[in-house]
Amino acid sequence: MEEEKGTQERILEAAREEFLEKGFERASLRRIVKEAGVTTGAFYRYYPTKEALFDALAGPHARAVMGFFDQGLAAIREMPASEQTGAMSRVTGDCIGQILDYVYDHYTECKLLICSAGGTSYEQFIHEMTEKEVEATYRYIEAVESTGHPMPEIDRELCHMISSGLFTGMFEMVAHDMEKEAASRRIRQLREFHTGGWMRIMGVDFDGGEAREAGEDADTQSGGESR
Known part of the structure; x- marks a missing residue:
């Protein structure tokens, strides 16, 4: 058993590098x-295909990252409609923080997922996150409208572009091998940019949980005067 475990570990290590x-x-x-020092026959005892080998390395981490994301979406979805706006920034921040910590705890495998997955079932990973975010955005819009606050009509392709920009930007942390502290700071600023844009378009206040007229500046308060 120990010998087999050692053989498998050598295969995985060689595969990571390749x-x-x-x-x-x-x-x-x-x-x-x-590189692993095994025969082809020995290799196929563990992994029937190259994609199965890649899946062994990247798959558990793809599922973990998507799991954090799904939990964040579910946390908002399961709240009463009247509470979703006020909780949005906190839940989003917690979710992204969990993802960031996980990525840096499993950096090599997450870099494989983001940078090396072309030709595998994981090459659309960021696109899948984006599509889930788009669906969640429209569920949120329906929830807000159910409270009596009108929402502007938002083009689906625009929604996709905005969401794609967030997730593509987030995972630049591994594409460019950022130090964790720098990545955390930049992602926080990216979130602020993303959130401010949505507040402007939707006419909501994710920080205070209040509704405004769609298009009103986030820093414009009652009386129409800027602070």
Whole structure:
């Protein structure tokens, strides 16, 4: 058992290096097998395909990151409509914080997921997050409207563009190998930019949980005077 575990670990370590350097599509099983010091027959005892090997490395982490995201979406969805606006910033911040911590605790595998997954079932990972965010945005709009606050009509493609910008920007932290502290600061600023834009478009206040007229500046208060 110990010998088999050691063989499998050598295969995974060799695969990490190969996938990181070459990406999934250009990675060579022959090089992985050679670097791991095993025969091709021995390799296939553990992984029937190259994609199965990639899945062993990236799959658990893709599911973990998406799990944090799904939990955040569910937390908002399950709240009463009247409470969703006021909780949005807190829940979003907690969710993104969990994702950031997880990514830096499992950095190599998450970098594989974001930067090396072309040609695998994970290459649309950011797109899948974006689509979930779009659906959640429209559920939120319906919830707010159910409280009697009118919402502007928001084009679905625009919603997709905004959401895609957030998640693509977030995962630049691994695409550019940022230090965690710098990534945390930049993602916080990205969230502020993203949140402020939505507040302006929707006419809501995610910080105070209040509704405003759509299009009113976030820093414009009653009486029409800016602080």
